[in-house]
Structure formats: structure tokens, C-alpha cells
Amino acid sequence: ETGVTQTPRHLVMGMTNKKSLKCEQHLGHNAMYWYKQSAKKPLELMFVYSLEERVENNSVPSRFSPECPNSSHLFLHLHTLQPEDSALYLCASSQESGSETQYFGPGTRLLVL
Amino acid sequence: AQKITQTQPGMFVQEKEAVTLDCTYDTSDPSYGLFWYKQPSSGEMIFLIYQGSYDQQNATEGRYSLNFQKARKSANLVISASQLGDSAMYFCAMRELMDSNYQLIWGAGTKLIIKP
Numbered sequence: 001e002t003g004v005t006q007t008p009r010h011l012v013m014g015m016t017n018k019k020s021l022k023c024e025q026h027l028g029h030n031a032m033y034w035y036k037q038s039a040k041k042p043l044e045l046m047f048v049y050s051l052e053e054r055v056e057n058n059s060v061p062s063r064f065s066p067e068c069p070n071s072s073h074l075f076l077h078l079h080t081l082q083p084e085d086s087a088l089y090l091c092a093s094s095q096e097s098g099s100e101t102q103y104f105g106p107g108t109r110l111l112v113l
Numbered sequence: 114a115q116k117i118t119q120t121q122p123g124m125f126v127q128e129k130e131a132v133t134l135d136c137t138y139d140t141s142d143p144s145y146g147l148f149w150y151k152q153p154s155s156g157e158m159i160f161l162i163y164q165g166s167y168d169q170q171n172a173t174e175g176r177y178s179l180n181f182q183k184a185r186k187s188a189n190l191v192i193s194a195s196q197l198g199d200s201a202m203y204f205c206a207m208r209e210l211m212d213s214n215y216q217l218i219w220g221a222g223t224k225l226i227i228k229p
Binding site: 040041042043045048055056088090092097101102103104105106107109 | 117148150155156157158159160163204206214215216217218219220221222
């Protein structure tokens with residue numbers, strides 16, 4: 001595996017479900033990011049982790065809970081989501097947080113019913 | 114106020130022609146960076162090219178070049194000899210220092226369709 005991978009690629013869940021999105025980077029980077037991409041809106045930064053420590057949380061509702069167990073893995077735990085949370089969730093990584101080019105995974109397309 | 118403006122929501126271009134995608138930005142930070150990404154329908158955001166605010170020359174990467182006009186605060190992407198595989202969404206982004214952290218600020222994107 002190379003680059004940044006994300007699983008699952010597609011997810012349909014009900015508002016009462018609990019699910020998790022997984023991201024893994026094979027680039028030896030120290031920073032990882034979660035973005036939300038909704039239709040017709042610019043990318044929204046959700047969370048930034050640098051060396052497994054959260055350095056940014058852009059006023060994201062608590063129904064989204066990130067976890068970074070090591071510098072290669074990043075999770076986004078989802079619970080009691082709303083239909084407006086349906087979007088493409090993109091994971092990215094960079095050598096250091098913020099100052100370097102970010103490389104993205106293929107994203108998870110989430111539909112909340 | 115928008116910090117990154119991409120004025121072209123969509124463009125149709127004939128295959129093999131050159132195409133210019135517009136991007137203007139707004140910042141008071143003297144040190145910033147500008148990025149272009151391509152997003153095909155599959156969803157993955159693919160890094161294309163980077164220009165630093167202090168770079169003296171325009172960035173080039175294969176068929177991609179960045180027309181950086183600092184005084185006008187524009188960073189247009191030029192794709193030479195367009196190919197069918199260039200059809201995608203293209204996003205301009207700016208790295209800026211915000212609240213002691215660098216963040217990427219994204220434009221709304223331009224949908225490029227290459228016609229055969």
C-alpha cells in the first residue's frame with residue numbers, strides 16, 4: 001500500500017448508528033487531517049493531529065470524535081449523526097502540520113438517513 | 114470576505130487546447146503558499162503544484178504551470194495541451210497562519226470538462 005488509504009469508501013448509516021472511518025498513511029508523515037466536503041461548498045477542515053496530538057478542532061460537533069493512536073492511523077468515530085452530515089470525508093497527511101503539502105486519501109462518501 | 118476566489122464554476126475546453134483556471138486570494142500575511150489540487154469524480158484530491166509567496170519564479174510541473182502575479186494577488190493554473198483525463202474539479206488553496214497554526218483555505222473549485 002502506498003500513499004493515503006481510507007476505509008470504507010462508501011457508508012450508509014441511520015441517525016442512531018455508530019460507525020468509524022479509518023485513515024492510514026504510508027508516507028512517514030507526522031501530521032494528519034480530517035476534512036468534510038459538502039456539495040457546492042469549499043472543503044472544511046475538521047481536525048488536525050500532529051505527532052498524535054490534536055492541534056486543531058474547528059468547532060466540530062461532538063457527534064464527530066477523532067482518534068489518532070499513532071502517526072500512521074487516524075479514525076473518525078461517528079454517532080447520532082444528522083442527515084446534513086452526509087458528505088465526502090477526506091483524510092490527508094503532511095510531513096509537518098500546516099506548513100507542508102498535504103496528500104489526500106480517496107475519501108469516504110457518507111450518507112446519513 | 115472570501116479569501117480564495119475561483120470565479121469560474123465550470124469550463125468547457127477542446128482537447129489539446131491550453132486552459133487557464135483563475136484563482137485570486139486575499140491575505141495580509143507576507144509568508145503564504147498557494148496550492149492547486151485536482152479532484153476527479155472518484156473523489157481523491159490530487160496535489161498538482163505549489164507556489165510560495167517568496168518564490169521568484171513561477172512554479173511548473175509537467176503540463177501544469179502557475180501564473181503567479183503577486184501584486185494582483187492571483188495564482189492562475191495553466192494546463193497546456195489538455196487531455197480528456199484532465200476533466201475534473203480543480204481547487205485553489207492558500208496556506209495561511211491563523212491562530213498560531215497554519216491552515217489551508219480552499220476555494221469553491223472549478224469544474225473543467227475537456228471535449229474530444
